[in-house]
Amino acid sequence: MNSVPAVDQYPGVEPLRPWAVTRSTRLKNLSRLAVFAFVAFLVTIITPLAKFDGWAVAFLLINVAWVVGQNSRLGAKERRDAVLRVVFTSLAVVAFVPWLSIFVTVLLKGYRAIYPGYFFSDMRTSTPEDEFNIGGAGHAIVGSLIMVAIATVITLPLGILSGIYLTEVRGRMTFLVRFIVQSMAGVPSVVAGLFIFTTVVQPMGKYSGMAGGLALAVLMLPTVSRTAEEVLKLVPDDLRSAGYALGARQWRTAIMVVLPTVKSGLITAGILGIARVIGETAPLLLTSLNTNGFVWNPAGGTVASLPTYIFSMFMYGTEYSAARAWTGSLVLLVLVFGFFTLARRLGATAAQTAKTDSRKARNLKKKS
Amino acid sequence: MVVVYSRADKIFRRIVTAGALTSLMLLGLIAAFLIFRSWDTFSQFGFKFITGSEWFSAGEDPLGGATTALVEAQDASVFSIGPMIVGSLVVALIAMFLAVPLSVGGALYIEFYAPKGIYRVLVTLLDLAAAIPSLIFGLWGIQIFTPIGVRWATLLNDRLGFIPIFSVEFENFARSPFVAGCVLAALVVPITTSVAREVYSRTPRDLIDTCFALGGTKWGAIRSVVIPYGKSGVIAGAMLGLGRALGETVAIYLMLNLVFDYSNEILDSAGGNVASMIALKFGEATDKEISALIAAGLVLFVITLIVNMIASSIVQRSTPRA
Numbered sequence: 001m002n003s004v005p006a007v008d009q010y011p012g013v014e015p016l017r018p019w020a021v022t023r024s025t026r027l028k029n030l031s032r033l034a035v036f037a038f039v040a041f042l043v044t045i046i047t048p049l050a051k052f053d054g055w056a057v058a059f060l061l062i063n064v065a066w067v068v069g070q071n072s073r074l075g076a077k078e079r080r081d082a083v084l085r086v087v088f089t090s091l092a093v094v095a096f097v098p099w100l101s102i103f104v105t106v107l108l109k110g111y112r113a114i115y116p117g118y119f120f121s122d123m124r125t126s127t128p129e130d131e132f133n134i135g136g137a138g139h140a141i142v143g144s145l146i147m148v149a150i151a152t153v154i155t156l157p158l159g160i161l162s163g164i165y166l167t168e169v170r171g172r173m174t175f176l177v178r179f180i181v182q183s184m185a186g187v188p189s190v191v192a193g194l195f196i197f198t199t200v201v202q203p204m205g206k207y208s209g210m211a212g213g214l215a216l217a218v219l220m221l222p223t224v225s226r227t228a229e230e231v232l233k234l235v236p237d238d239l240r241s242a243g244y245a246l247g248a249r250q251w252r253t254a255i256m257v258v259l260p261t262v263k264s265g266l267i268t269a270g271i272l273g274i275a276r277v278i279g280e281t282a283p284l285l286l287t288s289l290n291t292n293g294f295v296w297n298p299a300g301g302t303v304a305s306l307p308t309y310i311f312s313m314f315m316y317g318t319e320y321s322a323a324r325a326w327t328g329s330l331v332l333l334v335l336v337f338g339f340f341t342l343a344r345r346l347g348a349t350a351a352q353t354a355k356t357d358s359r360k361a362r363n364l365k366k367k368s
Numbered sequence: 369m370v371v372v373y374s375r376a377d378k379i380f381r382r383i384v385t386a387g388a389l390t391s392l393m394l395l396g397l398i399a400a401f402l403i404f405r406s407w408d409t410f411s412q413f414g415f416k417f418i419t420g421s422e423w424f425s426a427g428e429d430p431l432g433g434a435t436t437a438l439v440e441a442q443d444a445s446v447f448s449i450g451p452m453i454v455g456s457l458v459v460a461l462i463a464m465f466l467a468v469p470l471s472v473g474g475a476l477y478i479e480f481y482a483p484k485g486i487y488r489v490l491v492t493l494l495d496l497a498a499a500i501p502s503l504i505f506g507l508w509g510i511q512i513f514t515p516i517g518v519r520w521a522t523l524l525n526d527r528l529g530f531i532p533i534f535s536v537e538f539e540n541f542a543r544s545p546f547v548a549g550c551v552l553a554a555l556v557v558p559i560t561t562s563v564a565r566e567v568y569s570r571t572p573r574d575l576i577d578t579c580f581a582l583g584g585t586k587w588g589a590i591r592s593v594v595i596p597y598g599k600s601g602v603i604a605g606a607m608l609g610l611g612r613a614l615g616e617t618v619a620i621y622l623m624l625n626l627v628f629d630y631s632n633e634i635l636d637s638a639g640g641n642v643a644s645m646i647a648l649k650f651g652e653a654t655d656k657e658i659s660a661l662i663a664a665g666l667v668l669f670v671i672t673l674i675v676n677m678i679a680s681s682i683v684q685r686s687t688p689r690a
Binding site: 050051053077078080081084085087088089090091092094095096098099101102105106109157158160161162164165166168169171173175176177178179180181182183184185186187188189190191192194195198199218221222225249250251254275276278279280281282285286307310311314322325326329332333336337340 | 373374376377379380381383384385386387388389390391392394395397398401402404405469470471472473474476477478480481482490493495496497499500501502503504505507508511512513516519520554557558561585586587588590608611612614615616617618621622643646647650661662665668669672673675676677679680681683684
């Protein structure tokens with residue numbers, strides 16, 4: 001609203017913006033909100049509305065009332081517009097509050113049991129109730145990483161192949177493959193666990209890290225395939241034409257021109273898949289269970305993993321074990337977000353193309 | 369254009385096709401194995417497995433050896449998951465009832481109201497939230513949200529108790545479908561919001577400009593252009609969220625008190641859920657019970673697959689337009 005679109009085309013030229021929000025207006029707005037917040041606090045004291053959620057409701061109602069009063073001279077249409085602005089803003093706030101609360105909770109509750117040994121020791125010689133300076137989740141982290149590695153080794157090639165199929169080969173089953181991949185993304189994680197239990201765990205007669213990795217692979221494949229397809233779609237057709245013009249066959253163009261162009265994007269696909277499955281608990285409860293020590297052999301019986309470690313610590317039910325569970329959650333969350341950020345960083349080429357999209361979106365916002 | 373493929377090309381195409389068909393085969397394999405392993409259960413209980421409300425198992429350890437006496441004792445077992453299916457639907461619907469308005473409002477705010485500076489931050493936060501493992505939602509739900517949810521439930525019961533679904537026999541609101549549904553809503557919102565936001569961001573600029581040119585307000589433009597344009601996308605997003613909500617396991621496992629009985633009190637501390645029942649019963653299940661659990665998994669698989677196929681067919685139909 002406060003700038004003219006298409007200005008980007010003439011760098012260095014800045015039009016006057018008499019309608020822009022000045023500092024004093026912003027200050028006025030902020031102080032108004034502060035006053036409302038305080039009034040809402042008073043409301044929670046005298047009325048049945050209580051605690052933070054009650055305060056939020058009071059705050060919202062006061063804001064709506066103010067907006068209605070402010071715009072009463074402008075007519076019904078403007079008033080509705082202003083009220084809905086407040087409503088959408090508060091819906092967005094309500095949607096974001098739980099996630100922020102989760103981030104804060106995991107940080108506040110999770111840092112207690114952290115010490116360097118947490119990452120290197122296992123729980124063989126300590127119980128969940130011990131002081132925080134012995135025992136740790138090293139075995140769970142190792143187990144998780146091994147299983148995720150197994151899943152990645154399986155799904156990355158398959159995902160890339162299905163991406164190539166959808167963008168390069170474009171066979172008769174393109175529609176079907178895309179449809180199935182999208183539907184597969186919704187397979188409940190517990191069903192993937194059951195599937196691997198019946199096909200791997202029962203015939204082998206024991207739970208294993210291999211089984212856990214395979215269960216994760218089932219869940220990871222759709223994410224990897226879809227991201228790989230999206231990434232491969234970004235390769236300009238000019239590059240393919242150039243390949244053909246130089247006399248390369250399709251397979252050579254695909255392998256030596258198209259794939260190298262989006263190498264980082266394909267790695268991104270793998271990492272996004274990892275971030276998607278590393279926190280999966282249900283399938284691991286059915287395939288790899290949990291154990292107290294380091295297990296390096298994926299075929300050697302039950303393996304601990306971060307999610308099952310957190311789960312069992314939490315179900316143990318004492319204050320100390322719950323604290324360990326929260327610390328495990330902190331580690332898990334850091335891993336997930338770490339992979340996520342890594343994927344974003346590596347997806348630089350993809351982002352380059354996406355930038356044009358987001359600029360379009362921003363222009364759209366400016367105008368509206 | 370006539371394309372001539374060399375022999376190497378043909379091999380390449382065949383390999384790629386084989387790779388792409390793995391996901392198809394995988395889906396088929398999952399269905400086949402689930403059907404194969406649950407055959408006993410379905411042939412014994414038939415349709416009653418879905419409608420009945422009794423789960424009783426007598427027997428032994430799945431991986432240990434079974435004695436003849438124990439195997440015979442298993443014949444007394446009865447398995448059916450009626451209340452669990454209904455419970456899954458109830459919790460998922462509560463979650464969607466809360467999540468859809470939040471997602472639509474949140475997506476509209478991010479796309480059309482959020483200041484330029486925080487737009488990026490919000491979109492990143494949205495992506496990160498979608499990546500939070502459901503286990504952590506479960507922990508958060510138990511330790512942080514339950515007191516708040518119980519307060520809301522008490523309030524609902526207090527003021528709206530005359531409506532049958534809000535009445536309870538005993539005032540125990542923790543681990544009820546309502547509280548579990550609230551946590552599930554928090555879990556589903558990132559998914560539905562990011563789909564809705566994406567759809568809204570593709571609204572043709574010209575149409576919105578037309579609204580403003582005709583003297584419309586921002587809400588006018590949203591109501592007459594953005595919302596109709598994004599309707600099918602938002603429905604697809606909601607279906608994806610519903611599929612997720614139906615299949616969610618650990619968060620519900622932690623948040624819901626499983627009871628094998630039909631109940632129409634969503635505030636009462638008793639509910640059902642297929643996915644978390646599988647996880648709950650799996651630990652000490654007998655051979656026959658495992659077959660029944662796999663049958664339950666098959667039912668869940670079919671339900672979520674239908675929901676997701678509807679969602680992805682809506683997505684595929686609406687994509688070319690954008």
